[in-house]
Amino acid sequence: MKELSEQEERIMRILWKMGQGLIRDVLDEFPEPKPPYTTLASTIRLLEKKGYLTHKVYGTVHMYIPTVSQEDYSKKSINHMVKHFFEGSVGNFLSFMVKEKKISKDEIDDLQKMIDDYENMDKQ
Numbered sequence: 001m002k003e004l005s006e007q008e009e010r011i012m013r014i015l016w017k018m019g020q021g022l023i024r025d026v027l028d029e030f031p032e033p034k035p036p037y038t039t040l041a042s043t044i045r046l047l048e049k050k051g052y053l054t055h056k057v058y059g060t061v062h063m064y065i066p067t068v069s070q071e072d073y074s075k076k077s078i079n080h081m082v083k084h085f086f087e088g089s090v091g092n093f094l095s096f097m098v099k100e101k102k103i104s105k106d107e108i109d110d111l112q113k114m115i116d117d118y119e120n121m122d123k124q
Contacts, residue, residue: 002050002051003077003080004047004050004052004073007035007043008043008046008047008050008052010030011026011040011043011044011047012047012052012066012068012070012073013070014026014029014030015053015064015065015066016066016069016070017029019065019066020063020064020065020066021063021064022061022062022063022064023037023040023041023044023062023064024037026040026044026064027040044064048064051067051068052066052067052068052073053065053066053067054067081093094111
């Protein structure tokens with residue numbers, strides 16, 4: 001899967017939320033200032049070429065449907081970021097998040113509980 005630009009991700013988030021939609025539906029979900037219809041249509045066609053969307057034709061109308069789930073895209077994006085920016089180390093990534101205060105004490109406690117639960121499952 002090719003990486004997405006910020007604009008492409010914004011469109012995908014809208015379509016993931018809606019499940020499917022027409023270009024006009026996607027445009028209606030954009031905050032002001034909205035992109036031109038033709039620009040949005042071109043970007044949606046590009047997302048289809050990249051394999052993120054497919055469409056169904058109803059007369060002259062195209063209904064666009066995500067072919068990649070938001071969860072799968074998120075996993076791919078995080079794995080890419082860890083691999084390319086944190087030497088493939090989840091520890092380096094988490095250390096960065098803690099140092100930048102992007103992760104709270106409660107979130108750290110939740111992560112520790114998940115790790116403990118995971119370790120306990122392995123022992124059973």
